Amino acid sequence: KQEVTQIPAALSVPEGENLVLNCSFTDSAIYNLQWFRQDPGKGLTSLLLIQSSQREQTSGRLNASLDKSSGRSTLYIAASQPGDSATYLCGVWGAQKLVFGQGTRLTINP
Amino acid sequence: DVKVTQSSRYLVKRTGEKVFLECVQDMDHENMFWYRQDPGLGLRLIYFSYDVKMKEKGDIPEGYSVSREKKERFSLILESASTNQTSMYLCASSSFEDLLSGANVLTFGAGSRLTVL
Numbered sequence: 001k002q003e004v005t006q007i008p009a010a011l012s013v014p015e016g017e018n019l020v021l022n023c024s025f026t027d028s029a030i031y032n033l034q035w036f037r038q039d040p041g042k043g044l045t046s047l048l049l050i051q052s053s054q055r056e057q058t059s060g061r062l063n064a065s066l067d068k069s070s071g072r073s074t075l076y077i078a079a080s081q082p083g084d085s086a087t088y089l090c091g092v093w094g095a096q097k098l099v100f101g102q103g104t105r106l107t108i109n110p
Numbered sequence: 111d112v113k114v115t116q117s118s119r120y121l122v123k124r125t126g127e128k129v130f131l132e133c134v135q136d137m138d139h140e141n142m143f144w145y146r147q148d149p150g151l152g153l154r155l156i157y158f159s160y161d162v163k164m165k166e167k168g169d170i171p172e173g174y175s176v177s178r179e180k181k182e183r184f185s186l187i188l189e190s191a192s193t194n195q196t197s198m199y200l201c202a203s204s205s206f207e208d209l210l211s212g213a214n215v216l217t218f219g220a221g222s223r224l225t226v227l
Contacts (some may be wrong), residue, residue, distance in 0.1 A: 036218075044217075045218075089152075096159060096160065097155055097168065
């Protein structure tokens with residue numbers, strides 16, 4: 001059974017810093033991995049999708065990497081802004097379904 | 111853009127009531143999913159469906175059932191609501207083509223927050 005872990009559970013940094021969020025998974029037989037953002041009381045917004053054959057994906061200030069062999073993914077946020085404050089969730093696609101980590105609650109302090 | 115609409119943002123029900131949570135998507139997606147989200151437990155899959163009238167149990171199906179009579183609509187049913195079903199419920203959809211290509215992108219609705227008293 002796939003298990004997904006995100007560390008840290010919460011992170012608070014000053015505005016402007018670069019930061020890394022971590023995601024690890026136990027079963028390397030994945031289809032792809034998806035990073036989401038969730039604002040309080042809202043649904044999830046997809047940020048980046050990395051297919052199993054890819055090593056990384058970039059969108060603006062976000063860069064996600066995938067290392068299947070070690071069961072790890074990272075989400076790198078450059079030049080953080082207060083608007084980046086949210087919970088970030090990692091989801092790993094297995095056969096037909098997505099298994100989530102518990103998320104990292106990120107706070108960017110002005 | 112794909113739009114996934116959950117009809118009720120907030121519901122308050124009493125123990126023992128039958129509760130329907132409705133989800134509609136407008137992009138002809140084959141796959142639809144129901145998750146619940148609880149603090150400290152993350153998102154857990156309740157049921158999913160990859161075609162009309164098809165359903166598969168997720169990780170926590172107990173106390174729930176689903177209905178998929180039309181492709182665009184996936185309903186979650188709590189036959190007899192209990193206080194431990196108080197939660198945020200999230201519906202999502204994706205296309206079968208994306209799944210086959212490995213580019214599966216799950217699109218979520220805004221969520222339905224259910225309180226059972």
